[in-house]
Amino acid sequence: MEEKKRPLLEIRDLSVSFSMYSHGLEQRDLQVISDLHLKVFPGEIVAVAGSSGSGKSLLASAILGILPENAQVQGEMYYEGEKLDHDRQERLRGTEIALVPQSVAYLDPLMKVGRQADGHRKPRPIAKRKNLFRRLGLPDRTERLYPFQLSGGMARRVLVSTALITDAKLIIADEPTPGMSLKEALAALRMFREMADTGKAVILITHDIDLAFEFADRIAVFYAGTTVETAPASDFKAGPDALRHPYSKALWSALPQNGFHLIEGVQPYAGNLPKGCLFAPRCPYCTEKCKETLPPVREVRGGEVRCWREA
Amino acid sequence: MKGTLGRFVRVLAGYGIKMLSLLLAVTILSFALVCASPVDPVQQYILGLGTAVSPEQRVEIEDYWGGDKPPVQRYLGWLSEVLRGNLGESSIYRRPVADVIAQRFLNSLALMLCAWALAGLIGFTLGCVMGTYRDRWPDRILKKLCYVLSAVPTFWVGLVFLLFFSVWLGWFPVGFSSPIGVLSEDVSLWQRLHHLILPALTLGMMSFPNIALHTRQKLIDVLNSEYVLFARARGEGKWTVLRRHGLRGTLLPAMTLQFASFAELFGGSVLAENVFSYPGLGSAASAAGLNGDVPLLLGVTLFSALFVCVGNLIANLLYRVVDPQIREGDKE
Numbered sequence: 001m002e003e004k005k006r007p008l009l010e011i012r013d014l015s016v017s018f019s020m021y022s023h024g025l026e027q028r029d030l031q032v033i034s035d036l037h038l039k040v041f042p043g044e045i046v047a048v049a050g051s052s053g054s055g056k057s058l059l060a061s062a063i064l065g066i067l068p069e070n071a072q073v074q075g076e077m078y079y080e081g082e083k084l085d086h087d088r089q090e091r092l093r094g095t096e097i098a099l100v101p102q103s104v105a106y107l108d109p110l111m112k113v114g115r116q117a118d119g120h121r122k123p124r125p126i127a128k129r130k131n132l133f134r135r136l137g138l139p140d141r142t143e144r145l146y147p148f149q150l151s152g153g154m155a156r157r158v159l160v161s162t163a164l165i166t167d168a169k170l171i172i173a174d175e176p177t178p179g180m181s182l183k184e185a186l187a188a189l190r191m192f193r194e195m196a197d198t199g200k201a202v203i204l205i206t207h208d209i210d211l212a213f214e215f216a217d218r219i220a221v222f223y224a225g226t227t228v229e230t231a232p233a234s235d236f237k238a239g240p241d242a243l244r245h246p247y248s249k250a251l252w253s254a255l256p257q258n259g260f261h262l263i264e265g266v267q268p269y270a271g272n273l274p275k276g277c278l279f280a281p282r283c284p285y286c287t288e289k290c291k292e293t294l295p296p297v298r299e300v301r302g303g304e305v306r307c308w309r310e311a
Numbered sequence: 312m313k314g315t316l317g318r319f320v321r322v323l324a325g326y327g328i329k330m331l332s333l334l335l336a337v338t339i340l341s342f343a344l345v346c347a348s349p350v351d352p353v354q355q356y357i358l359g360l361g362t363a364v365s366p367e368q369r370v371e372i373e374d375y376w377g378g379d380k381p382p383v384q385r386y387l388g389w390l391s392e393v394l395r396g397n398l399g400e401s402s403i404y405r406r407p408v409a410d411v412i413a414q415r416f417l418n419s420l421a422l423m424l425c426a427w428a429l430a431g432l433i434g435f436t437l438g439c440v441m442g443t444y445r446d447r448w449p450d451r452i453l454k455k456l457c458y459v460l461s462a463v464p465t466f467w468v469g470l471v472f473l474l475f476f477s478v479w480l481g482w483f484p485v486g487f488s489s490p491i492g493v494l495s496e497d498v499s500l501w502q503r504l505h506h507l508i509l510p511a512l513t514l515g516m517m518s519f520p521n522i523a524l525h526t527r528q529k530l531i532d533v534l535n536s537e538y539v540l541f542a543r544a545r546g547e548g549k550w551t552v553l554r555r556h557g558l559r560g561t562l563l564p565a566m567t568l569q570f571a572s573f574a575e576l577f578g579g580s581v582l583a584e585n586v587f588s589y590p591g592l593g594s595a596a597s598a599a600g601l602n603g604d605v606p607l608l609l610g611v612t613l614f615s616a617l618f619v620c621v622g623n624l625i626a627n628l629l630y631r632v633v634d635p636q637i638r639e640g641d642k643e
Contacts (some may be wrong), residue, residue, distance in 0.1 A: 066543045094546025106541035110559045110635060120547050120555055146635045162545065 014075035047212035050222030065089030098168035104155040107147040114143025231303035244305035399606030408610035419591030426514035434519035438526020457520035469586035486588035573622025
C-alpha cells in the first residue's frame with residue numbers, strides 16, 4: 001500500500017554471527033541471522049513473527065548497534081535512505097530509533113521510574129513525561145515507584161513511555177505481549193497502533209501470530225534467522241493460497257483455528273544451517289536447486305518472498 | 312513517620328536480641344575453651360605477683376578464686392561479674408581488663424579505621440576499573456594482583472613492607488605507635504600518623520582484594536544485565552551507563568562487604584600489630600594468649616565479638632536504607 005513511499009528503514013542481506021569456542025580453543029562461527037531482508041515504511045506496523053528462540057531479539061540489537069562484542073555483522077542497513085553505520089546508530093538510538101523492551105527486567109531495579117523514563121539526556125523532560133504518564137493512564141505517584149513495585153500493565157506503559165518521550169520515528173517493540181492477559185495485550189498493541197497512526201514506523205517482534213494478524217499492516221515471517229516472506233496481514237487472513245512461501249503456508253495451517261496441521265522436522269539451529277534455502281530440509285516442494293543455492297528475494301503479488309518456486 | 316520509626320525500633324530490637332544471644336554463646340564457648348586448655352589461671356596469677364609462694368599459700372589463693380568449684384559455677388560467677396561491668400584484672404598488665412581494652416582499642420581503632428577506609432576506597436575503585444575493562448589488560452593485571460594479595464598472609468606483607476619502606480628506604484619507623492624516648496604528652500599528631508601509615512597499609516592490603524573482586528563481579532553482572540542493554544539502546548554511552556547504573560548497583564554489595572569485613576579486619580590487626588609492635592588490641596590479644604592472661608583473653612574475645620556484631624548490624628541497617636527493594640518492600 002505504501003509501496004511508492006521511501007522506506008524509513010531498509011535492511012538488506014543482514015547476517016549476524018557469533019564466534020564461540022566450541023571445543024577448547026577451536027573457534028567457530030554461529031550464524032544466528034542469515035541474509036535477512038526487511039523494509040519498514042512510515043505509518044505502518046511490520047510484525048516480525050517467528051517461533052521463540054529463533055534470534056528475533058537480536059534483530060533489534062542489530063538495528064540499534066548494541067550487539068555483544070563477539071558478534072559480526074554483515075549486510076547493509078539504510079535509515080531514511082542513508083546508510084546506517086555504527087556512528088549513525090550511536091547517534092540515532094534513543095533519539096530517532098527507540099526500543100520498547102520486553103519486560104520490567106529492562107528497567108534499573110534501583111532507580112525510580114520517573115527518573116528512568118526521563119532518560120539520561122539533559123535537561124530532563126519532566127513536564128513532557130508527566131503529561132505522557134497521564135495520557136497512558138499512569139497515576140501521578142508512579143514516578144516515585146521502583147520497577148519492582150509496578151504491576152505488569154503499569155510496567156508495560158512505563159516501557160512504552162520511554163519510547164514516546166523521544167519523538168523517535170522508528171519504534172522497535174520486542175515481544176511486548178508475553179505474560180499479559182488478552183485484554184492487556186490488546187491494550188498494549190493498541191498503543192503501538194496509535195503510534196503508527198501518527199506516522200511512526202513500528203517493528204513488532206513477536207511470536208504471537210494471531211495478535212500480529214490483528215494489529216500489523218504487514219507480516220515478515222521469520223524462520224531460522226531469516227525472513228522467508230513479507231506479506232500484507234490481509235493475506236494471512238485470506239488463507240494459504242494468498243501466501244507465497246511454503247513455510248508461511250505451513251505456519252498458517254499449524255494455527256489451532258486452521259486445523260493444527262504440523263509439518264515434520266524442527267527449525268535448524270545456528271551452527272547447523274543447511275547450505276541453500278534454510279527451509280529446504282522440511283519443504284514438500286524441495287528441489288536440488290533449493291538444496292544448493294539460496295533463492296533471491298523476489299516481489300510476488302505485493303509481497304516479498306525468498307523461494308525458487310513460482311508461488 | 313511514626314510508622315517508619317516504629318518499624319526501625321522493631322528491627323533494631325530484633326537485631327539486639329540476636330546479638331545478645333550470640334554474645335552469650337561466645338562467653339560460654341570461650342569459657343569452655345579456657346577450661347579445657349592447659350592454662351592454669353591461678354598459676355599465671357602467682358607468676359604475675361613476682362614473689363615466691365608456698366604450697367599452702369597457693370591452696371589458699373586457689374580457694375579464694377574458687378578454682379576447686381565445678382566449671383559451671385565458675386562460669387556463672389564470672390558471668391555475673393561481667394554483667395556488673397567487672398571484667399577482672401589482667402595478670403600481665405596488672406590493671407583492670409576494661410581499662411586495658413579501652414586504651415588498646417583506641418590505638419587499634421585509628422589503625423583499623425585507616426585500613427578500613429583505605430581498603431574500601433582502593434577496593435571499590437579497582438573493582439570498578441576491573442569490571443569496566445573486563446578481560447582486557449588492566450583487568451587481567453589487577454585480577455592477578457588481587458589473587459596474589461588474597462593468598463599472601465598478612466604478617467608476610469607486613470614484613471616485606473617493613474623491609475622495603477622502613478629498613479631500605481627509611482621512610483617509616485620500624486615499630487610502635489610513637490617515637491621511642493618521647494613522653495606520650497609530647498607526641499605530635501604527625502608522629503602518630505607516621506607510625507600508623509605502614510601498619511594501616513598492610514592491613515588495608517589484606518582486605519581490599521576481596522572488595523575489589525566482589526565489586527568487579529557485581530559490575531560485570533550489572534553491565535551484562537538487560538537494563539544496561541536497554542540503557543544503551545536509549546543512547547547512553549559507556550560512562551553514562553557506569554555512572555547511572557553501574558555505581559548504583561555495585562555500591563550496595565561493596566558497602567555490605569565493607570561493614571561485614573570487621574571480622575577480617577580484627578583478625579588481620581592481630582597479625583599486623585604484632586609485626587609492627589603496635590600497641591593495639593590485636594597485640595594485647597596475642598600477648599594475653601601467649602602469657603595465659605585468662606581475664607584479658609576472655610575480655611578481648613567478648614569485645615571483638617561485639618565489634619564484629621556491630622559491623623554486621625551497621626551493614627544490615629545500611630542495606631535497608633540504600634536498597635529500595637528491601638526498604639519499600641517492607642512497607643507493603
